[in-house]
Amino acid sequence: MHITAVDTPCLLVDIDALEANIAYLADFAQRAGVRLRPHAKSHKSADIAARQLAQGAVGLCCQTVSEAEAMVHAGVRDVLVSNEVVAPRMIDRLAALAGDARVIVCADDADNVAALEAAAARFATRLDLLVEMDVGAGRCGLAPGEPACKLARSIAACTNLRFAGLQAYHGPAQHIRDHAERRAAIDAVVGLTRDTVERLAREGLTCEIVAGAGTGSFDMEAASGVYNELQCGSYVFLDADYARVAATNGAGLPFRHSLFVLARVISKTRAGRAVCDAGLKSHSVDSGLPTVFDRPGVTYTGASDEHGQLDDPRDTLTLGDTLRLVPGHCDPTVNMHDWLVGFRGDRVVALWPVTARGMSL
Numbered sequence: 001m002h003i004t005a006v007d008t009p010c011l012l013v014d015i016d017a018l019e020a021n022i023a024y025l026a027d028f029a030q031r032a033g034v035r036l037r038p039h040a041k042s043h044k045s046a047d048i049a050a051r052q053l054a055q056g057a058v059g060l061c062c063q064t065v066s067e068a069e070a071m072v073h074a075g076v077r078d079v080l081v082s083n084e085v086v087a088p089r090m091i092d093r094l095a096a097l098a099g100d101a102r103v104i105v106c107a108d109d110a111d112n113v114a115a116l117e118a119a120a121a122r123f124a125t126r127l128d129l130l131v132e133m134d135v136g137a138g139r140c141g142l143a144p145g146e147p148a149c150k151l152a153r154s155i156a157a158c159t160n161l162r163f164a165g166l167q168a169y170h171g172p173a174q175h176i177r178d179h180a181e182r183r184a185a186i187d188a189v190v191g192l193t194r195d196t197v198e199r200l201a202r203e204g205l206t207c208e209i210v211a212g213a214g215t216g217s218f219d220m221e222a223a224s225g226v227y228n229e230l231q232c233g234s235y236v237f238l239d240a241d242y243a244r245v246a247a248t249n250g251a252g253l254p255f256r257h258s259l260f261v262l263a264r265v266i267s268k269t270r271a272g273r274a275v276c277d278a279g280l281k282s283h284s285v286d287s288g289l290p291t292v293f294d295r296p297g298v299t300y301t302g303a304s305d306e307h308g309q310l311d312d313p314r315d316t317l318t319l320g321d322t323l324r325l326v327p328g329h330c331d332p333t334v335n336m337h338d339w340l341v342g343f344r345g346d347r348v349v350a351l352w353p354v355t356a357r358g359m360s361l
Helices: 015-032 046-054 065-073 088-097 110-123 146-156 179-202 218-222 330-334
Strands: 010-014 060-062 078-084 102-107 127-132 161-167 209-212 259-267 273-276 291-293 299-303 308-311 322-326 339-344 347-353
Touching (some): 046 060, 065 088, 078 209, 102 110, 110 146, 110 161, 146 179, 179 209, 179 218, 259 330, 291 299
Parallel strands (some): 078 102, 161 209
Antiparallel strands (some): 273 308
């Protein structure tokens, strides 16, 4: 099938670009001497996960228990839930899942650690724990230094839990446009993380995993000598927001756009303007509106539920035309769709389910 014949709106994946992105970061991690544990919340796809693992990824990050369950049931044997799990039933599901795969989870509270310990004992499994530190995001996590070390000691004293290291991810820093400012933010994170790792080492606690990093800063953490696992997610797709993040040379990040929302012009009643069928129910706009791929001069200017407004000053669009939109934020966009339509050139070659769609528990 030619891609223009696919029903719209839908998610397209340029498999050549996707594979190039996966290969680039896999090669980078190998050369840098760090492990790669990509974040599955970006693609939620067992098919894409399999390609990442085949290229050397040691496992996956997931953001929820249900997401981790979906990936383990698809054959992934090593998952990190890079979030806190507190609800009793969710803790039980996590402990049960550890019977089928290595399961790592983050914690920032002693009572939560006790609940995880009790669940692992009930299910006769073991959970590996990372102490999550707040290194600047102002979200979850303990302060670096003694607060993080205190929780690490309590984990190490447990019977059914294992202290595995630190989670030190600064999400907002990934999107700082200016490279020098982004580096300064990550340098501060590295300093806080290094100090905590050294404190723990003096107490005889080894951090097998020092994790964090993302699509906007992976090269900085990899060069730090402190981080040993990268958790990049959006690199597989390169959404419009990440495309605006400047790299060292000012030319952008070293990845290609591979994810698109295929849309169709459904109304053209006046010159210079058109309406497509991809609106708020087809892509997320929390990180800005999508950009229009390979259509010079055409701009996506507004969205409602099922409509997208297009500015076309040169009046190039006609009724029925298809166009590819690069979503502003890939993660929530993928979660709106059941399928990823894979193509090479101009032909559909694969249809992949969004394995973990809607799995927010």
